Amino acid sequence: xxxxxxxxxxxITEKSQAxxxxxxxxxxxxxxxxYRQILGQGPELLVQFQDESVVDDSQLPKDRFSAERLKGxxxxxxxxxxxxxDSAMYLxxxxxxxxxxxxxxxxxxxxxxx
Amino acid sequence: xxxxxxxxxxxxxxEGAIASLNCTYSDRGSQSFFWYRQYSGKSPELxxxxxxxxxxxxxxxxxxxxxxxxxxxxxxRDSQPSDSATYLCAVITGGYNKLIFGAxxxxxxxx
Numbered sequence: 408x409x410x411x412x413x414x415x416x417x418x419i420t421e422k423s424q425a426x427x428x429x430x431x432x433x434x435x436x437x438x439x440x441x442y443r444q445i446l447g448q449g450p451e452l453l454v455q456f457q458d459e460s461v462v463d464d465s466q467l468p469k470d471r472f473s474a475e476r477l478k479g480x481x482x483x484x485x486x487x488x489x490x491x492x493d494s495a496m497y498l499x500x501x502x503x504x505x506x507x508x509x510x511x512x513x514x515x516x517x518x519x520x521x
Numbered sequence: 522x523x524x525x526x527x528x529x530x531x532x533x534x535x536e537g538a539i540a541s542l543n544c545t546y547s548d549r550g551s552q553s554f555f556w557y558r559q560y561s562g563k564s565p566e567l568x569x570x571x572x573x574x575x576x577x578x579x580x581x582x583x584x585x586x587x588x589x590x591x592x593x594x595x596x597x598r599d600s601q602p603s604d605s606a607t608y609l610c611a612v613i614t615g616g617y618n619k620l621i622f623g624a625x626x627x628x629x630x631x632x
Contacts, residue, residue: 440620447529449609449622450565463619498564507553507613507620512564 409433413499413513421521425487428516431480432501439476440510441484442498450498456482457505489520524548525612525623533629540597542626544610547591553613554586556595559625560606569595600630 412431420426432439437458442450453472455463459479467474471490476482486493496517500510526545534540546554553572557565571577571584571593583596593612597604607625614621 442622447624449525449527449624452619452621455619463615505618507618509567509570510565510620512566515564 411499411501411511411513413516415516416514417517417519419519419521420489422491423488425485426489426518427486428484428497428499428518430482430484430499430513432482432499433503433511436501436503436511437479438502438505439482440500440502441474441482442500444496444498444515446495453484486518489518491520494518494520523623524614524621525610527610527623527626529624530627531629532626533631534600536600536602536630536632538600538630540600540604540628540630542595542597542608542610542628544593544595544623545591546593546610546612546614548612548614549588549591551612551614553618554584554593555611555613555620556582556584556593557609557611557622558606559609565609565622597628600628602630602632604628605630 439456441453444450453467454474456476474484496515498515499513502510524547556569558568559565569584571586577584581598585594607627609625610623
């Protein structure tokens, strides 16, 4: 069964360092999402791609976060510099339909900033 | 006001009982509603979708939608300990069909 691949599974870093997360969506899925989930809260949408274009990044802290999906397939989310408050689970998801319908999530990257 | 609101719980029910989970949303124009289940340490997985007012049944799960009241609910019949998880209500909103999640309700089914 096709899955959304994410790496790394866990990341520990010190504040002010740079971190990067990678996601490979299910083949053929045009829409890719990055969510951040703080313990005890629901996932918060950071950025949504339609093919290679960003269609929503209104909640992305653009002074330190960046995201790209250059060829419309896999994607990278970067944080530089990391802050203590960035500790969370970073979830990547993809969907075949254009926006919101039946998301498939990857296993996530658990980030701890020390 | 949060866009999607849920009681955080925990909601504790005995095995075999009906668990009732509730959700309200703020965007009156929303047309698509979902319930995701998330086990501890795992990613969310879709269990139900509903688009029209009324009830939609799938096995032991029933989703209910009332657009006039901006209210969505999930009923789990014959609850099992394996149903113990956090249930996330999600609503599509906005021009590019953003999927917005509530904070989730933690359900505990005890034997």
